[in-house]
Amino acid sequence: MREEVSYGYKKILPSEKRRLILGHFDSIARNYDLADTLLSFGMHFYWRRRVMQRLKLKPGQVVLDLCAGTADFGVLASRVVGPRGKVVVCDISRLMMVAGQEKAARARVEKRIHWVQGDAERMGFDNEAFDAVIVGYGIRNFVFLEQGVREIYRVLKNGGKFMAMEFSIPKTAWVRDLYRLYSFKIMPVAGKLITGTAEPFYYLAESIRVFPTPEQIRALLTANGFTNADFERLTNGFAVLFYGEKREKL
Ligand SMILES: C[S@@+](CC[C@H](N)C(=O)[O-])C[C@H]1O[C@@H](n2cnc3c(N)ncnc32)[C@H](O)[C@@H]1O
Structure with a gap:
């Protein structure tokens, strides 16, 4: 039997998941930024700032914005690395x-x-090509999460930093209940008004709920070679930053 992977609450073939995810993002591309801002009530600006603060990029560095979408992180990173640096989106x-x-x-x-x-x-990309890899709301969409984590580790230079921002489930019970109502009843309807399609927003709500816990992601990063792997919850846990470094002994 062929291996199935989770796609929100469903189990489907890996090739089918890749096709559906690509279809979702192609279909909302024109209105993605507006949807991100309205549906996160503008909180993503603050979350992105926190990612950049933690990453502490320097002028001249080479940065990968992976699962970059409309390149919010790529643009932020390119301002810091300056004309001597390089950003790959x-x-x-x-x-x-x-x-x-x-x-x-x-x-x-x-x-x-x-x-x-x-x-x-x-x-x-070559091994050890980047000083930093940033993934904004991307790792939740990986078909094989561990394979993606290994690839990120491979392309980081020794001493390089990984930072991922993901949606998550709020910590406080009543906020969590409200968020469930919002994400299954309001967000798909609002998302459809903004982008013309509701399907990606149902997938979003489900995929957040089947994604491993922050503790499990930290363990996965550590198991795949990352040093100082950890996470930080933002805004009661609506978003989580995951980070780790590649520090190999020479
Ligand atoms: C929710 S958007 C996030 C965009 C952007 N990083 C941000 O912070 O707003 C997720 C993006 O990941 C991309 N994506 C999903 N799976 C991917 C994969 N396996 N490889 C590369 N990109 C992928 C999608 O096409 C989409 O543009």
Whole structure:
């Protein structure tokens, strides 16, 4: 029997999950940024700032924005690494990156960004190519999470840093109940009004709930070689930052 993987509450074939995820993001690409801002009540700006604070990038560094979508992190990183640095934006959805290219041009950082259409679980980049890898709301969509984590470790330089931001479940019980109502009843309807389709938002609500706990992700990072792997809950746990470093003894 062929192996099935979780796709929200369903179990489906890996190839089918890849196809559905790509379809979702292609279909909402034009309105993704608006949906992100409205549906997170603008909180994602603060969460992204926290990622950048923790990452402490330096001018001249080479950074990968993986599962980059419309390249919010790529644009933020390119401002810090400056003209001597380089940012590679990588996503499976060309349409998401096209929306990001317009944003990079508006921010006047397009010359520092290289755009690569590719799969995070099988990247074409060399070993030890990047000082930092940032993944914004991406690891939850991996078909094989551990394979993606190994790939991230492989492309990081020794001393390089990994930072992922993900949606999660709030800590406080009543907030969690309210959030359940919001994510299954309100978000898909609002998402459809903004993007024209509700399906990606049902998937979003379910996928957050079947994703491993922050403690399990920390253990997975540690098991796959990351040093100082840990997490930080933001806004009562609506979002979680995961981080780790590659520190190999030479
Ligand atoms: C929720 S969006 C996040 C976009 C952006 N990182 C942000 O912070 O807003 C997730 C993105 O991951 C991309 N993605 C999903 N699975 C991927 C994979 N295996 N490899 C590369 N990109 C992937 C999707 O196409 C989509 O653009």
